Amino acid sequence: MRTGARNRRTRRWSAAVGIAVLAAASGGALSAPAAAEGEIPTGQxxxxxxxxxxxxxxxxxxxxxxxxxxxxxxxxxxxxxxxxxxxxxxxxxxxxxxxxxxxxxxxxxxxxxxxxxxxxxxxxxxxxxxxxxxxxxxxxxxxxxxxxxxxxxxxxxxxxxxxxxxxxxxxxxxxxxxxxxxxxxxxxxSARLTASDLPTANLRSVFLASASGKPGAKVKVTAAGFAPGSAVTIAGRAGAAETADRVTAKADERGTAVAELPVTDKATTAVVAYEGAAWSARQGSGPAAYAIVDATPTTSRRVVATVEPGALAMTQTGEDITLGAVPYGDGGAAPGRIGTVTVTDARGGPAGWSLIGKVTDFTGPGGVRIPGASLSWTPKCVAAAGSPSACAAGSVGVVGPEGAVLASTADAEVVGGTFTIDATVTLQVPRYTPPGAYTAVLTLTLS
CATH class of the missing domain: 2.60.40 (Immunoglobulin-like)
Structure with a gap:
């Protein structure tokens, strides 16, 4: 699970189906497009x-x-x-x-x-x-x-x-x-299909009652989003490594664990919470910054600067997206693109992110529907110069109501940056779909 702000943006799609003259013969069995002469259709x-x-x-x-x-x-x-x-x-x-x-x-x-x-x-x-x-x-x-x-x-x-x-x-x-x-x-x-599991989101997070304290001071820590009844480890962190500061608490029925963490290791600069034997992006929260203020009287003074973690945020240009028209009777591919999406990751933690899209069925005149699974996309993602993370575009394929990955970055010791994401889309409109505008809702979820 990853920390940072979770943003959701919904886009409205419409596919205009053009009108063509149709000559239909009565009777006849339904069949797939004919193969070339002498050629056996695939899967026959x-x-x-x-x-x-x-x-x-x-x-x-x-x-x-x-x-x-x-x-x-x-x-x-x-x-x-x-x-x-x-x-x-x-x-x-x-x-x-x-x-x-x-x-x-x-x-x-x-x-x-x-x-x-x-x-x-x-x-x-x-x-x-x-x-x-x-x-x-x-x-x-x-x-x-x-x-x-x-x-x-x-x-x-x-x-x-x-x-x-x-x-x-x-x-x-x-x-x-x-x-x-x-x-x-x-x-x-005659045919085969290969199914994949749905991606899962990590909603674990950690909050500190105070962002700084003297050596040995106890800080109240609230860890949320964990499995109810699970043992949650709350630990100090210095970069990618853990420090000696550590306590364990049990998550309540809402998945929340509360504990007081004595911060004695002067190397501690952040606090994380996780399930299992060690922190991981799937089993743990992102880091919450913490600074030890050493008040020991000396002739020198320590200067402490705290870099506050930012948010994981997303913006998108434009509003409605209109796909190309297809002729009535012929059906075929209605092309378009989703418009530029900009993701900014300023959290400063080790966790990457995923941007997932889901689309509803397309609804047209008289309640006629085109399944959301008829919409496919070809994603692309570019990281801005100087971004610590590399951006991976999602796979080419069906979007559908269950969702597909548009883009993502991997977990790493140093992550973050600004990323520009887009995708070309194609809606496969069945033959003889009644003319009119067909509308669906695309939801992009960043986590």
Whole structure:
């Protein structure tokens, strides 16, 4: 946890969706963009399938290969993110069970996607009632199904196609159920995602009742933000090293520990508090300055100068951020940038800082939403000349409602400085998103 002022700034985003003329053909299965001729789409797999037609159809079981593909909208989520899964069946041995022509838009698909690895289980997917006319005895057409699940564990998760059901509603309600004709572990993996843990903030801090005193004087120390019931060490510090001054106190139910620290070591220039065997940026507070005033009568005089620690602060230029427009029907990337953010670290302690951004869903006309996970960014960060710390830009990728690191500095013996941060952003607008302005809120948190 790091000391210093914690600043939060919220920016409002709007993405204008342009209007284009749309020519739509009736019917047809939902599908991903077509691959080049002769090219197998990424993630497409094939597995043996056993399809059971409905008893009412009087048809024998159908065995053969299913050609399928699974895709995810976010292959690198954080724990807690919601991931959208798309299961496409391009070819199936299942045939029209109606005994006659099956009219358009009379087929509803449902299915399961199998998860294994860091996270296990099944995801239920459902497709729209959308198909072209199917001749009597012909194989059923390609279908697309979607569903969502919440990421609960960090690491790599594999996604494989599972059983699917093709429900036809003409002239009767009939279900054709198709399942892999192999063990679940033998079904080929079609997609993978790698999840990461959310960053955690350190809120530990320490406050002194007095910033100076005679050798041996006791100073009242209040340490806050610790785990309730934990043993908190309160110690003197001289630069990056601890001095001989030390006491231990127990944190109450609010995570606050109060103690009196006798300051006898003349090397002590600051006081810190921490959990565990030794101070660390994750387990400890930043330093609070303290000066020993030696009043021993001598012919000489000591001159004591105290450098007061400053704050960790953030400012940002501009107000609302407007992304570029995209044409209705085509969808695509709406580009923009967040505007310059300036971080000033004048705390004087050993702890670095992190700047994390989170974005809500984009809301447009009639409550239509574009998920916040559709917004990605490319951060950059530059440290001003003379800054002790080097600034690391966050990773290129999804921002989303759970947040991502925009920039940070590492813990070090000497830290601080002024840092200029910016990021280009891109909102992926789905095809046929209703025209209008879509607005979200971006929150930047500095700690």
């Amino acid at each position: 797999v094939e597995f043996p399938t056993h399809c059971l037609p409905p008893q009412e159809a009087g048809l024998p079981p159908a065995d053969g290969p299913t050609t399928a593909r699974i895709t995810v909208d976010n292959p690198a989520p954080q724990v807690g993110d919601t991931v959208t899964v798309t299961y496409q069946v391009a070819a199936s041995p299942a045939v029209n069970p109606a005994g006659a022509e099956l009219p358009a838009d009379a087929l509803t698909p449902t299915g399961r996607v199998l998860l294994s690895g860091a996270q296990s289980g099944e995801v239920t997917v459902v497709g729209a009632k959308r198909n072209d006319l199917v001749r009597a005895g012909a194989t059923l057409p390609a279908v697309t199904m979607t569903g969502t699940f919440t990421v609960t564990a960090p690491g790599q998760t594999a996604l494989a196609p599972g059983a699917y059901t093709l429900h036809t509603s003409h002239p009767l309600d009939l279900d054709t159920t198709c399942a892999p004709a192999v063990e679940p572990s033998a079904v080929p993996v």
